[in-house]
Amino acid sequence: MTARAWTIIGCFAVLALLFMLPEVLRPYYLALVTKMLIFALFAMSLDLLLGYTGLASLGHAAYFGVAAYTIALLIVRAGVDSGLAFPVALVAAAATGALFAPLALRARGSYFLMITFALAQVVWSVAFGWRSLTNGDDGIPDVVRPDFGWSLDSTTSFYYFVLAIVGLATLLLVAIVGSPFGRALRGIRESESRMQALGYNVWRYQYVAFVLAAAFAGIAGALYAYYNRFVGPEYLYVVQSAEALIMVILGGAGTLIGPAIGAGLIVFLEDFVSSMTAHWVLVLGIIYVLVTLFAPRGLIGLVDQLRQRRVKP
Amino acid sequence: MTWVIHILNGIAFGMLLFLLAAGLSLIYGLMKILNLTHGSFYLVGGYIGLTVMQRTGSFVLALVVAVAAVALVGAAIERFFLRRFHLDELPQTLLTFGFLFIFADLSLWIWGGNPLMLNMPEIFQHSMPMGYYAYPVYRLFLIAIGLVVAGGLWWFQEHTRIGTMLRAGVDDAEIARALGINVSLLFTLIFAVGAGLAALAGVLAGPVLSLYPGADFEVLIFAFVVVIVGGLGSLRGALAGALLIGILDDFGKAFFPEFALFTVFVPMAVILVIRPTGLFGRR
Numbered sequence: 163m164t165a166r167a168w169t170i171i172g173c174f175a176v177l178a179l180l181f182m183l184p185e186v187l188r189p190y191y192l193a194l195v196t197k198m199l200i201f202a203l204f205a206m207s208l209d210l211l212l213g214y215t216g217l218a219s220l221g222h223a224a225y226f227g228v229a230a231y232t233i234a235l236l237i238v239r240a241g242v243d244s245g246l247a248f249p250v251a252l253v254a255a256a257a258t259g260a261l262f263a264p265l266a267l268r269a270r271g272s273y274f275l276m277i278t279f280a281l282a283q284v285v286w287s288v289a290f291g292w293r294s295l296t297n298g299d300d301g302i303p304d305v306v307r308p309d310f311g312w313s314l315d316s317t318t319s320f321y322y323f324v325l326a327i328v329g330l331a332t333l334l335l336v337a338i339v340g341s342p343f344g345r346a347l348r349g350i351r352e353s354e355s356r357m358q359a360l361g362y363n364v365w366r367y368q369y370v371a372f373v374l375a376a377a378f379a380g381i382a383g384a385l386y387a388y389y390n391r392f393v394g395p396e397y398l399y400v401v402q403s404a405e406a407l408i409m410v411i412l413g414g415a416g417t418l419i420g421p422a423i424g425a426g427l428i429v430f431l432e433d434f435v436s437s438m439t440a441h442w443v444l445v446l447g448i449i450y451v452l453v454t455l456f457a458p459r460g461l462i463g464l465v466d467q468l469r470q471r472r473v474k475p
Numbered sequence: 476m477t478w479v480i481h482i483l484n485g486i487a488f489g490m491l492l493f494l495l496a497a498g499l500s501l502i503y504g505l506m507k508i509l510n511l512t513h514g515s516f517y518l519v520g521g522y523i524g525l526t527v528m529q530r531t532g533s534f535v536l537a538l539v540v541a542v543a544a545v546a547l548v549g550a551a552i553e554r555f556f557l558r559r560f561h562l563d564e565l566p567q568t569l570l571t572f573g574f575l576f577i578f579a580d581l582s583l584w585i586w587g588g589n590p591l592m593l594n595m596p597e598i599f600q601h602s603m604p605m606g607y608y609a610y611p612v613y614r615l616f617l618i619a620i621g622l623v624v625a626g627g628l629w630w631f632q633e634h635t636r637i638g639t640m641l642r643a644g645v646d647d648a649e650i651a652r653a654l655g656i657n658v659s660l661l662f663t664l665i666f667a668v669g670a671g672l673a674a675l676a677g678v679l680a681g682p683v684l685s686l687y688p689g690a691d692f693e694v695l696i697f698a699f700v701v702v703i704v705g706g707l708g709s710l711r712g713a714l715a716g717a718l719l720i721g722i723l724d725d726f727g728k729a730f731f732p733e734f735a736l737f738t739v740f741v742p743m744a745v746i747l748v749i750r751p752t753g754l755f756g757r758r
Contacts, residue, residue: 218565265744268751271564272509272707276699277747280740283696287736400692404572411569444580450573451556454566 180325189317193389194433196321198426199328200385205409205421206335207378212407213415214339215371216351217266220275221282222379222406224262227398229255229380230387231289234302239295245308248384255380256373258285263372267365279400286398301394305387314388324385331381335418338374347371351416405446412453414462423461480608481725487614487683489721490621494676495694496701496713497628498669504645504708505665507562511571512552513673514695515578520545520674521686522586525593528681534596541678542671549670550663558662575691583688593681617679624672625714632710641665645708697724700743706756715754 184192208222232251236242242250266277289296296302307314314320338344349357350364358364387393396402405428413424428449435445457464499513524541528534552574560566599616602609632638643651644661652658676694677686684690697720705716720739727738746753 218568220568265747268747272503272507273703273751275509275568276703280696280699280703280743284736284740288734291734291736407572408569411565441580441584443576443583447573447576447578447580450569450576454560454569454573455556458560458566 177329184318184321192317192321194429196317196324196389197386198429199324200382200389201406201409201425201429202422203328203331203385204379204382205406205413205425206332206418207375207382208406209410209415209418209421210335210338210347210371210375210378212410213417213421214344214347214351215368217270217368217372218275218407219266219278219375220400220403220407221262221266221278221280222375223398223400223402224278224282224285225255225259225376225379226383226386226402226406227289227393227395228258228285229383230393230397231296231302233384233387234305234393235295237305238302243308244306244388245310248308251384251387252377252380255383256377259373259376260369262376263369267368267372279403282398282403283400286395286400289395289398296395299395301392303392305391305393307388307391320388324389327381327385331378332418332422335378339418343367343370348416408446408450408453411460412449412457414460417462420460420462477608479605480610481729482722483610483614483618485722485725486718487617487621487721488725489718490617491676491680491684492694492697492701492721493621493714493717494624494672494679495698496705496717497624497710498672499698500702500705500707500709500713501641501665502669503702505641505648506557506662507564508557508567508571508666509564510666510669511568511695512574512578513669513698514691514693515575515582516545516549516670516673517677517680517694518686518691519548519578519582519677521593521677521681521690522582522591523674524678524681525586525591525686528593537593538675538678541674545674545677546667546671550667553663553666557666558659575695579688579691586686588688590685590687592685593678595682599682613682617683620679624675625710628710637661637664697739700739702753703743704746704753706753709753709755712753712755 180195183195187195204222204226207225208219211217211219211222229251232254233244233247236247236250237244262278262281265281266274269277290298292298307320312319314323346357346362346367349360349362350367354364357367383397386397409424409428410421411424412427413422414420428446431445431449432442436442439445453460459466495513495517498516499510502508502510502513520541523544524537527537527540531537556570556574557567560570595613599611599613602611603615604610630638632641640651640656640661643654643656644658648658680686701713701716701720703716704719705712705714719742723738723742727734727736731738750756
């Protein structure tokens with residue numbers, strides 16, 4: 163069978179497995195898998211920038227957090243229906259991206275990293291400092307989940323809701339990445355000047371990729387606000403941005419499956435390590451160092467290496 | 476008169492920022508490493524200074540021990556980790572981020588989560604009369620130290636043999652190596668100097684700003700803004716940017732406390748639009 167057929171079979175197997183999970187998992191672990199799915203989407207959205215367009219952003223939590231705060235503020239402060247807040251949050255995240263992109267895209271490399279970082283910290287400082295609106299450090303509780311005629315309050319129904327949204331978003335991402343637009347992004351990653359010479363408006367492609375990445379991060383952020391029924395400034399903090407970065411790299415940048423696996427692993431490890439020691443941050447730091455030293459191209463890169471070794475005699 | 480006080484406060488804070496940004500900028504200029512551990516060097520330096528001060532009561536000893544210890548740690552990180560990924564941006568970023576987390580958690584473990592203040596050395600515990608106000612002598616001392624370090628770094632760069640090698644390395648590390656300059660030793664040395672300067676800033680900041688978990692991120696952001704404004708790799712840019720940002724920050728905190736960071740970030744955004752490589756940065 164061809165590789166493509168195997169991929170399709172694999173996808174269906176994973177999907178079937180994900181559908182069956184509520185039957186076999188205890189609610190605690192089902193909630194953990196829900197979180198994994200949300201962060202898988204967050205990591206994939208960052209990979210659109212990092213892996214496909216070649217722009218390493220250290221401020222991706224900004225769009226995640228803006229969407230989450232939009233949801234929380236609309237529901238708690240303005241009394242808007244929870245389901246209606248979702249599309250507004252998406253637009254807010256994309257708009258933030260559209261606003262920040264022209265600033266960040268003035269630069270490349272280290273400067274791009276610093277600027278995205280600094281911009282995200284501005285958003286964080288607003289959420290942290292504007293106490294009368296956001297409660298500052300205390301965050302906003304009582305973010306109710308949407309109700310489309312059936313309640314999402316149970317772990318199982320919310321899991322299916324997240325699975326559906328993340329599934330749809332992933333399909334969209336797969337379509338984007340495989341489209342001529344996605345191929346152009348990869349071309350830009352390899353050589354901006356060559357794509358420019360071929361007549362592509364490089365800046366416009368990067369801009370659209372930036373806004374798309376922000377929008378998908380917004381979907382993840384909105385889901386996470388529902389998930390925790392709470393929003394706090396840590397959603398916007400640089401640690402959140404950096405975790406997304408390590409999820410992408412750990413799994414393997416430039417693929418969609420890699421970051422999803424990376425996200426699942428980091429979320430699982432965080433839960434596992436936190437249950438044993440208070441020093442999750444230390445362990446996370448060590449993971450960064452080890453991944454950089456031993457798997458700089460991620461788990462997907464390791465698999466490729468092993469495969470190549472088998473092919474050669 | 477209040478304006479003079481605000482400007483002096485801003486310059487004093489700006490000098491601390493200069494110590495941080497100078498190291499960040501030197502390291503980037505020579506090695507093209509964006510050192511995210513720089514804020515941790517500041518915080519850990521401050522904490523070490525605090526402990527030495529508590530044990531011995533000597534501020535000078537606190538400065539010396541903190542700077543030496545952190546410079547050694549910096550040299551080790553460069554030699555054993557960063558060196559393997561020369562000019563490879565993403566792994567370097569990840570490594571320095573990893574160390575940021577490691578230092579953050581270790582210092583939380585050792586020094587706890589409460590804000591700590593370094594005791595002000597006795598000779599600085601009074602104020603100087605200035606019109607209707609009294610101005611704390613320690614801040615004037617900060618300004619003086621900043622100027623001395625800035626002058627020293629300039630002299631080091633322009634008039635010493637190592638400074639000449641450094642300038643050659645910044646211009647073209649490969650050619651410098653071919654000319655017989657020991658560039659790899661230079662890398663370790665400059666990384667240690669940068670880390671030491673950050674630790675110096677940490678100890679000096681101890682008596683005025685407190686040390687607490689999260690301060691590492693906060694000063695890192697300020698140092699980033701300074702080098703974005705001034706331009707990476709330029710000492711002049713680090714000084715100009717640090718003074719500008721220090722003063723703007725002081726006015727922001729005094730007049731718009733809820734949005735203090737905005738008075739810093741809006742000028743940064745404006746400069747980015749006009750000159751993406753900063754005031755003194757090179758293309």
